Amino acid sequence: MTSGPVDAPPKPEAHGDLTMDPYATAAWGFAIGSLVVPILIPAIVALVLARKARRRIAAIGSPWTGKDRAVRAQRLGNIGVFVGTIVLLALFCSLYRTGLDSVRKTFFNWDVIKDSFPEVLRAFWFNVKLFMAAEFFVLIWALIVAVLRGLPGPLSAPVRWLMIAYVDIFRGLPALVTIYLVGFGLSIARLPGLENLSLFWRGVIALTLVYGAYVAEVYRSGIDGVHWSQTAAARSLGLSYGQTLRFVVIPQGVRRIIPPLLNDFIGLQKDTALVSTIGLFEGFRQASVYAGNHFNPSSVTAVGICFVAITIPLARFTDYLIDRDQKRMRAGG
Amino acid sequence: MGFLEIRSVEKAFGENKVLKGVDLTVNEHEVICLIGASGSGKSTLLRCINGLETIDAGGIVVDGRPVTQDWAELDVLRSFVGIVFQSFNLFPHMTVLENVLLGPRRVLKLSNEDALARAEPLLNRIGLWEKRDEYPDRLSGGQQQRVAIVRALAMQPKLMLLDEVTSALDPELVFEVLDMIRELVAEGMTMLLATHEMSFAKESATRVCFLHQGQILEEGPPEQIFTEPKNPRTAEFLKRVIAAGRM
Secondary structure: OOOOOOOOOOOHHHOOOOOOOHHHHHHHHHHHHHHHHHHHHHHHHHHHHHHHHHHOOOOOOOOOOOOHHHHHHHHHHHHHHHHHHHHHHHHHHHHOHHHHHHHHHHHOOHHHHHHHHHHHHHHHHHHHHHHHHHHHHHHHHHHHHHHHHOOOOHHHHHHHHHHHHHHHHHHHOOHHHHHHHHHHHHHHHOOOOOOOOOHHHHHHHHHHHHHHHHHHHHHHHHHHHOOHHHHHHHHHOOOOHHHHHHHHHHHHHHHHOHHHHHHHHHHHHHHHHHHHHHOOOOHHHHHHHHHHHHOOOHHHHHHHHHHHHHHHHHHHHHHHHHHHHHHHHOOOO | OOOEEEEEEEEEEOOEEEEEEEEEEEOOOOEEEEEOOOOOOHHHHHHHHOOOOOOOEEEEEEOOEEOOOOHHHHHHHHHHEEEEOOOOOOOOOOOHHHHHHHHHHHOOOOOHHHHHHHHHHHHHHOOOHHHOOOOHHHOOHHHHHHHHHHHHHOOOOOEEEEEOOOOOOOHHHHHHHHHHHHHHHHOOOEEEEEOOOHHHHHHHOOEEEEEEOOEEEEEEOHHHHHHOOOOHHHHHHHHHHHHOOOO
């Protein structure tokens, strides 16, 4: 907003007036004051009184004695808070209409969104490919890290240390730094076999390294969370350490970590936007180029919608899977 | 030499000495009941026999071979020494049938058909073949414990260790599990049981051992232990059991 358009901008009204004049500010203050004082403050006082009254123990008579006021105050207080919030919100919208209008035109400019969407969506498909590949490798790589980190016995100590070092380093590094190092570093280092790797695969490697460290810890918590008696039962059947992990511990552990796993995957999906820094033309890059050309960030809103849109069905699908699993295994489901 | 030889076994958890020199011989087809108060070391002793706990001193020999901490050896040992726990410990993510098939298929490397051929008659015998596709949490405690016993039996063990297998059950479910164990006794299974079921010990045990603070204070045929215990502590323990209406 620092360098406003000098010539006739394509959509000058898009900026709106974001600075409020003193009258508006005064009106604001008055409105908030006139609402908070008569509605919200008494409501909150009523709630506090109700709390006090409920705590008062009647020395004689039934436990209900003297509590009617508490019940009434509680009810009134609840209603007051509800009404107050609604009125406050409505007042905010009506007073700040110019501002809201400006927000709508700047961030949610329908023409811009509609116009940029095909391009943005095409570029976003790249993000989808990127995170699908990265999620696939993360699932495998993180499990390997978690299992190696948990290996028992003194002979596996070097492997354990190596995995701890990996997790510590890549969890601590900002994703952007890892992406930069892998993206640019690999071409400078000329590592045999990796020098001609496409930017796409460098992005996948970088994201796998970053999220592998997180997800390895998630796996580990799942594995540690399986009660030791399950291991005892499996080992006493004669199952080896590896078999116990594979057939008994990991299947149970993984079921518990689906929600945090989903969390990390959403993080990964969002961080695919970061690979634009190594020159990959993905959805966000495409959208920001469009925004620059048209001087309106609504195209970035469009890519934002894409990101949100893919996480919501994923979240619902995970909920469904967890639910189905629990119904199957729990009594009376 | 007996099938199972336990020689001056000692075991401590930190400062707490749980086993203070236990000696016991179990011959084939014997049924030995370990009785004693909670914390007397019964469970720990059973867990030491199949290597779930390491012993600090002494030695345990099963079928002529000392129990070591070598993993490969332990895996072999456990494939013919079955253990059943107080808390069943069925695998909750597997159906009844999958629970029973796991050991035969993965440890004994039987084909699916051969493993099924073992599982079916066993599950039929406890009347739970119809429930083979249910998950353990949907079964009653008694049913779960019988499945746990079947899971151990599917490995065709030479020795069964039963660790208070009825203690977590509602009273009306105890009998179905005890009936099953009685059948095993009749078939001549070698068994070592930690139990609070005195009437079961009285009728089924070849020998009864009274454990007190990590030592076997008295050992003998059930008729003798239950009617004329030689050790005053045994007598005291039995008196309390009778007072609690458990015999």
